[in-house]
Amino acid sequence: MEKFVKYFVLILMVSAFIMAGCSKDDDDDPPAPPPPAKFDVLKDYMIANTMDVSTVIDGWIITAQDVNAKAIGDFFIIDIRSQQDYDNGHIEGAVNTTLGDILTTAEAATKPILVVCYTGQAAGHGVVALRLSGYSDAKVLKWGMSSWRDDLAGKWESNVGDAAIGNPSWIVPPGAITDPAEFADPVIESSFTEGAEILAERVDEMLANGFSGIANGDVLGNPTEYFINNYWAAEDVVTYGNITGAYRLNPFTLADGTYKNLDPSKTIVNYCWTGQTSSMLTAYFYVIGYDDTKSLKYGVN
Template identity: 40%
Template sequence: MKRISVFLIGLFLIPTLFLTSCDKGDDTLVNATPAFTLMKDYVINNNLDINKIITNTDGEKFVVGPPASEVDVPAYIAKYTILDIRNAEAFAAGHIEGAKNIAFSNILTEAAAASKPILMVCYTGQTACYATALLRMYGYSHTRALKWGMSGWNEATAAAWNGKIGTNEADGHANWTHEGAPQNNVFGDPVISTLSTDGSTILKNQIEKVVAAGFKTASGTDVLNNPNNYFINNYFNPADYQAFGHIDGAYRILPLTLADNSYKGLDPTPGAKVVTYCYTGQTSAVVTACLNVLGYDAYSMTFGMNGLYNTNTAWASNQWGADSKPKNLPLVN
């Protein structure tokens, strides 16, 4: 009778052991390496950290400007598989010769079929930069985005940028300040739910999820008017942070990489909307793509400083309508 009782107690204990051996956070066993750490190590060891996505190991920045003149166009377009992610109507009205019109959701499939380095094209360069970052992280390290998008190619396709300049809503706004940056916090890592224990697989699965979700953006107007709804990171150097001014309460986390743990200055809490802004919305799109892959709830502030305060006197470069204007390069339809 005693042996039967011991046997029955053992039967009751076995399910308990199984239930308590699971980490409710990320579906890995207790004391096992968290999925985020596995992915982080893979990213660092394979030159896929955020700074290596911005500029790859061959020194190629994520954006490339349009050719200097019409005579340079044939050689320029011959270098690339050009993928245009604008809508079909805009593409039909005017596009770069040889470009293929695709949906953003198909960028991974199209990249796999590309025979040359990829040039991503959109209206303003912002969505193309987001796509470029995802493709670089996925293994297509020579992918680049057309700087300023089709707005920089020809005046006829520049409406997207031209229409966003001139409001200067940050000028004199109560939430605009020239004060120094607040002290950066130190947070834990994002939690990634997966059964995989392979860093490469975790990374690819995360990228595929981010592609399926599409470009995540926040409008400059909403961030300026409601800064408390966001965890804001101003992606400027220290001098520009104060010279331009910035949204009240914006942190300045730069460099922002995994290798130096500076990413721990960002809030990984689900629902904490991490919004990054830069000068044009293009670099912030790259950073935002990387952060979403890493498990943050991240958003790029569209049009960046240009959209909020284009006439600011601190500009030295990347000012739409000043040093950056549409060219008059050929379109086909």
């Protein structure tokens, strides 16, 4: 009996030693790495699939003259003006829809898509959505319907002015652009984990929000409230000046890391000459995670 007890105790000791060793091994296992940030997943997907901003805004616009030269029938024309204005007159063959429904309407396209609005600005949001959704040759009608018929140019002509002349928030030539700084990446909240799914979700959100524009009076009235991005060439700033405090992020891409020069904590205002290119940028910036981004309506015109 005594031998049995000793033998039993020995078995218990060996078992305890083995269990302790296993427990220690388990404790030493490295923790699982955290999942990649949704922004990084989206960024890498877009770079890998030729969706960097430099590609998306390449060849994105066409004039009324060039449309007529090619023949209207060469395009699937989507008109995103109001139903009433569409009914009052539209380009032959154009289909009326809203910005929010543009992807659904585009499913019927069998030809390159041309997006038409009033002034060429809201259409930029639609073309970014289309180009990021497989319609890589979609284009904006430059100046919108303002360029198609003289009697429809009122929306553009009534917004041409000289609000910046003599305004203390406009730095006269040669201008003074703010040196770029590096900021944190934007944070994207999504239940999806794959780049394609995150992209589709972001595009849908951008379209649902509608055209994101801001009036010149709001920006000139308090420019320090915004992160202002001048999307001109450097020599144009020297010639015309710039809005006080403006940065100049041009060129800008995901691949080269210059997106880090955007501040996600502030309202970003993009401005260009006419508000058409800045509309494209604004839509793209929203998609990649800069939720509070606006286009200066009608640009410096």
